[in-house]
Amino acid sequence: MEALFNPYYVDIVVFLIIYILLGLGLNLITGYAGQVSLGHAAFFGIGAYSSAILSVKADLNPWLAITLAIVITFVISAILGLPSLRVREDFLAITTLGMGLIIQSFFKNSSITGGAYGIDSIPTPSLFGMKLENMSYLIFLLIVMLIGIYAVRRMTQSRIGRAWMVIREDDIVAQSMGINTTYYKVLVFAIGGAYAGAAGALFAHKVSFISSDSFGFAVSATLLSMVVIGGLGSIRGTLFGVSVLYLLPEFFRLFQFTFIDMNYLDMYKMMIYGLLMVLMMRYRPNGIFGKKGAKKVMTKRLHKKKAVKGGEHIA
Template sequence: MDSVLNPYYVDIVVFLVIYILLGLGLNLITGYAGQVSLGHAAFFGIGAYASAILSVKGGLDTWLSMILAVVITFVFSAILGLPSLRVREDFLAITTLGLGLIIQSFFKNSEITGGAYGIDSIPTPSLFGWKLDNSGYLLLVLVVMAVGIYALKKMTSSRIGRAWMVIREDETVAKAMGINTTYYKVLVFAIGGAYAGAAGALFAHKVSFIGADSFGFSVSATVLSMVVIGGLGSIRGTLFGVSLLYLLPEMFRLFKFDFIDMKYLDMYKMIIYGLLMVFVVRYRPKGIFGKTGAKLKSLQPHKAGTPKDGDSHA
């Protein structure tokens, strides 16, 4: 199959799926629970570095390293989510931005992460003696994405997901209803971070070299743009937003338009992202496929104190 599939196109899809995992985690935190995060790249980096360090410096099996990387990111994300208990909205965004910059600085200067030199020679996983490169790695990331989407659907339609959405709509009402907002806010950061950790581990073992510059603020801003444009609180919106913004620059590379200087592609990309953000925020504040809290309509009479519906929430 490797001789049939063009490695360039396979790599595009692999990195697209990795960004979809990042987007799913961020949409869980911001779209479903309403906790604005500008430091999502930090979780991405923790997963990548954890798996790289365990496999390269620790000598652990690649599969075990990737699984442990997700667990480690889950724990660190829960710890980094603690500021959400004290600050909200704009202040939370600034706090998560600061945490992201601190963690990137740690990646760049710490000895265990290889400092400015990063970590190289990260092994590619093998299955039954078959090295998962090209089509094999594509199959791996697709399976992980499918599992991630299934788990997200189950969580968001469960009691936990409903609690997150109540917190998103009105945290004061959530507390009045007896929802433990402390627990659920830390939990959503932990799970959203675990998604980013899985993406980071897959990224590290795909590129075989990682450095701190791969996990900067620009990654957080890009993923947030993807989620906002696609739609907050929508899995379909995440898939659409990530696919649109990730594949758009690739179209310029594939078709090589004469009026575009490829040296400035990154600049053009950010201009397009910005224009799309302005357009979507102006005309579709919840994103193209964003939900407007329809699942919480049953809570509105209770919130307003309407007598005839009061018994249904007793």
């Protein structure tokens, strides 16, 4: 039982939950709304730096700092989502990649973010006078994750989620059905970014030190691999993909295989992720839990909904 509560294993689960929150946000953007993003780590970093700056430099209470960081990330993500109104598919992927690199460069060179030195001494949140550390922080994150999953489920099963899925299949069809594509595209970037912002803030207060290296392209690529392999447009897929790909390197660290040089584990990890992506694109492009035929199902459902409401539009 003591081994189960070993700080090392607890930390593994803590960071796994943080990645699940990131995956949920990215799956909203890419899986449900079809807006390919290669810069999701930027939203992650915005949340982390916002909370760190507010709690360390502005001396705000960590809970208030976390809340404001989520709001800040929501607003900035909505602004950064505006290019999705003009570009699509490959061009959108390249645009988001560029934005991610620009934001990481800002983190690395700006004085407010501590430049290359980052920000340290980030305080740990307290509840009823007790610092949330080790198991208490894990329990708190589990509650946050369950709330996040519930919120995604409710959104994707609502009018908003149906609009996102039609936009994913065909922008023109969505517009012809009266869906305000501008509003829904910006909204999905804002909400997906808010999830990443929450994950970033929780990450910052867990590790107590952040630098720009934690929010680079490798994180965005890893997250996209997790979401695609698990299944686009599927909560189960996100949970599965993130859990398997995040825990895989930990499995190698735990058992210390002699045929693997642990110094190159990160390189092996990216090679495995890349190979899995190629195999999934070849044999199961929708991912393990991804849904098929969404275009026909959603179009039929929306036509039926409009007929029942006498031609009332979604937006």
